[in-house]
Amino acid sequence: MASNSNDGRGFAGMDPDRQRQIASKGGKAAHEKGTAHEFDSREAAEAGRRGGKASHSSDGRNNRASGRERDNQGRFE
Numbered sequence: 001m002a003s004n005s006n007d008g009r010g011f012a013g014m015d016p017d018r019q020r021q022i023a024s025k026g027g028k029a030a031h032e033k034g035t036a037h038e039f040d041s042r043e044a045a046e047a048g049r050r051g052g053k054a055s056h057s058s059d060g061r062n063n064r065a066s067g068r069e070r071d072n073q074g075r076f077e
Contacts, residue, residue, distance in 0.1 A: 011019060030036035039047070 011022070014022075027036065
């Protein structure tokens with residue numbers, strides 16, 4: 001049996017608008033409860049820097065799309 005994320009089962013199989021409605025309720029509830037995290041500008045900037053470094057690495061360590069794996073000494077296998 002082939003697996004398909006849109007086979008009508010679970011959250012992934014729902015209509016995208018319905019997913020957004022449910023996710024929105026969860027976010028609002030977390031804010032009301034006081035457990036939601038809100039990034040300040042410093043945290044957001046740092047997260048952006050880290051993400052940029054990881055996605056724009058030129059040495060191949062973070063480039064999984066290449067299909068190559070490194071051994072424990074950092075050499076490509």
